[in-house]
Amino acid sequence: MKLTVCFILFYASMCAANKSNRNTITVEPEPYAILGFGLELLLTKLDHIHSELHKELHKHHASHLATLHKLEQHLSVQSAGCCKGNKGQSSFIISNVISATSTPSSKSEQPSYSSCKNLSTKVSGTYLIRVNSDSEPIKVFCEQEKFGGGWLVVQHRFDGTTNFNRSWIEYRDGFGDVEKEFWFGLEKMHQITTARTHEIIIELMDFSGTYKYARYDAFKIGDESEQYSLNILGTYSGTAGDSMSYSKGMKFTTKDRDNDRLSNTQCAHYTAGAWWHNACTYVNLNGLYVNANNSTSMLWFKFKDNQQGLSFSRMMIREVE
Incomplete structure (x- = not known):
């Protein structure tokens, strides 16, 4: 485009010069007159280009419309032939269309397992x-990596963002x-430990970073009519010390359900935590999340x-073979 403009301006200059040489009287052309003539030629050229482009676009548009019309006719014929000739193939095509347009969640529904131990993955x-x-x-x-994997986590605390001073119904349902x-949730823990034999492990860490654990080779709790009592607690092993055996056989106590052995004290109030309180307990893992040495702390004595x-x-439980 720039080359065309330059050529037009050069041509205009040459024409003006030749005309000047043929005349006996020399007249200096005005610069604005030359520029105006060049611009007029340029605009004429641009109008011509615009007209040609418009024609080409119209041709392409018409061509595309014709192609789409032929494609629609072809698909109609194929669809009719499919329905007449092979009903099974028609169903297959429809099935594929539905499958292709379905949402990702319907295609990748998460599978279910009988327990964490039966997972094929170690993640x-x-x-x-x-x-x-x-x-x-x-x-x-x-938890599929620690202690051989296959553990179902039933309690977890690590930053104090969740309030654990809850009611009986909340501890029952989770x-x-x-x-x-x-x-x-106590009800789910009851159902799982009743359906199959389980063990339990408790991981602990203090605010200085010291890590310990306690493991019991059997664990089972009763149903709600038994107040979710700790019916079975097996033999202890580990590094944290045996603080939980004191709760064996005890019913679960919350701030609104007193099942401990003290007549003049409600242990869930005294410790600010629900548990299988005896009189009261050496374990208060549902107590307050505080870096303090008192009975209301989240503690393992x-x-x-x-x-x-x-x-x-x-706290994690695992199915025992």
């Missing part, structure tokens, strides 16, 4: 398990987020033979 995370083959799947967090701080609050606790 810790959230999964769906069924207590029985006909029960609804439950979202759980499976609360929190399984990917954050939470309590799994044998950790350091005191009531110093812990910064981390995680």
Whole structure:
């Protein structure tokens, strides 16, 4: 385009010069007159180009419309032939269309398992398990890397963001987020430990970073009519010390359901935590999340033979073969 403009201006200049040479009287052309003549030629050229482009676009548009019309006719013929000639093939095509247009969630529904131990993967995370083959799947967090994997987490605390001073109904049904701080729920724990034999392990850490654990080779709790009593607690092993055997056989106590053995004290009030309180307890993993040495702290007494609050606790159960 620039070359065309230059040529037009050069041509105009040459014409003006030749005309000047043929005349006996020399007249200096005005600069604005030459520029105006060049611009007029340029605009004429641009109008011509615009007209040609418009014609080409119209041709392409008409061509595309014709192609689309032929394609529609072809598809109609193919569809009619498919329906007349092969009904099974027609169903197959429709099925593929539905499959291709379905949402990702419908195609990649998460599978369910009988327990965390039966997972084929060694990756810790959230999964769906069924207590029985006909029960609804439950979202759980499976620990698949530590202690051989296959552990179902039933309690987890690590930052104090979730309030654990809850009612009986909340402890029965569970609360929190399984990917954050939470309590799994007594009813689900009862169903799982009743359906199959389980063991339990408790991981602990204090605010200075000291890590310990306690493991019991059997664990089972009763149903709500039994007040979710700790019916079975097996033999202890580990590094944290045996603080939980004192709760064996005890019913579960919350701030609004007193099942401990003290007549003049409500242990869930005294410790600010729900548990299988005896009179009261050496374990208060549902107590207050504080770095303090008192009875209301989240504590495991044998950790350091005191009531110093812990910064981390995680209770996990696993199916025993």
